[in-house]
Amino acid sequence: VSIDSKHGALQLNQYKLLDNIGQGSYGIVKLVYNEEDETHYAMKILSKKKLMKKAGVFGRMIPGRKGSTNPLAKVYREIALLKKLDHPNVVKLVEVLDDPDEDNLYLVFELVQRGEILQVPTDKPLDEETARKNFRDIVMGVEYLHYQRIVHRDLKPSNLLVDSDGRIKIADLGVSTELRACGELLSGPTGTPAFAAPETTMPGVHYSGTLCDIWSMGVTLYCLVTGRIPWDGTGSTIGVQAAIRNEPLKFPEKPVISEPLPSEADNCQLPVTVTDEEVERVVTKIPKLV
Numbered sequence: 001v002s003i004d005s006k007h008g009a010l011q012l013n014q015y016k017l018l019d020n021i022g023q024g025s026y027g028i029v030k031l032v033y034n035e036e037d038e039t040h041y042a043m044k045i046l047s048k049k050k051l052m053k054k055a056g057v058f059g060r061m062i063p064g065r066k067g068s069t070n071p072l073a074k075v076y077r078e079i080a081l082l083k084k085l086d087h088p089n090v091v092k093l094v095e096v097l098d099d100p101d102e103d104n105l106y107l108v109f110e111l112v113q114r115g116e117i118l119q120v121p122t123d124k125p126l127d128e129e130t131a132r133k134n135f136r137d138i139v140m141g142v143e144y145l146h147y148q149r150i151v152h153r154d155l156k157p158s159n160l161l162v163d164s165d166g167r168i169k170i171a172d173l174g175v176s177t178e179l180r181a182c183g184e185l186l187s188g189p190t191g192t193p194a195f196a197a198p199e200t201t202m203p204g205v206h207y208s209g210t211l212c213d214i215w216s217m218g219v220t221l222y223c224l225v226t227g228r229i230p231w232d233g234t235g236s237t238i239g240v241q242a243a244i245r246n247e248p249l250k251f252p253e254k255p256v257i258s259e260p261l262p263s264e265a266d267n268c269q270l271p272v273t274v275t276d277e278e279v280e281r282v283v284t285k286i287p288k289l290v
């Protein structure tokens with residue numbers, strides 16, 4: 001990273017680093033300008049130390065398994081996979097800059113012009129027609145990720161970006177997303193509590209990651225049309241998780257939601273495609289692995 005003498009802006013190879021446009025538990029996202037192709041991009045800056053800590057938990061080498069000793073190997077493999085993803089409703093990772101002497105990892109994405117779909121809470125939610133159009137893009141993007149065996153695990157409005165043509169791109173495939181063998185069950189809380197399915201809040205229960213993504217999509221649709229989250233408990237994580245497990249989904253008086261939508265949202269809670277065997281597996285503990 002060099003300091004560009006002209007304007008004091010930070011320069012990283014051919015990228016001039018400009019404003020902060022995103023902020024989250026992952027780190028920050030900056031607007032950058034590529035002087036070579038004269039195009040703006042979004043650059044997500046990750047800390048390798050933080051990734052190692054996270055990878056450390058998941059990256060524990062299972063005895064007898066071959067694999068490199070570098071805990072970042074898992075991260076690099078996942079990033080290589082993310083680079084191969086290509087779908088109109090998924091953000092496009094174009095380049096990864098990794099300075100071995102530096103703690104930072106720079107992920108360069110195509111810029112999605114209009115940013116987040118909606119700040120929640122808001123008293124100006126989307127009209128139903130727009131929400132329906134956007135939701136369709138989200139479903140297409142999630143279907144593609146699931147087909148690629150990628151479970152998002154943190155679907156929510158702040159990870160949905162609006163492009164210049166009004167189309168939605170799913171973001172934060174991040175390196176925290178588990179790339180699992182098809183159908184393998186997950187466990188443990190993850191993502192954002194208010195958007196997490198009830199089964200993720202019960203310790204020791206293993207669940208289907210894809211089904212949880214569908215639950216989060218339902219909660220997201222609710223946010224798009226009402227401007228608020230369905231269960232906020234007392235604001236504490238435990239409170240939210242209890243509310244999600246025990247309280248029925250209620251729609252506020254305002255804005256008036258047309259009849260079919262709530263039932264649609266309801267369907268999202270229990271995807272009609274779920275098989276009994278899958279429900280059985282989801283709600284019971286995982287059978288003893290032989």
Ligand SMILES: COc1ccc(C(=O)/C=C\Nc2cc(OC)c(C(=O)O)cc2Cl)cc1
Nearest residue numbers: 021022029042109113114115171172173174
């Ligand atoms: C007002 O105009 C704006 C235009 C673009 C933005 C923006 O891009 C924000 C976040 N971006 C991202 C975040 C990601 O994770 C959290 C990932 C990922 O890891 O997949 C990728 C991207 Cl691009 C914001 C405001």
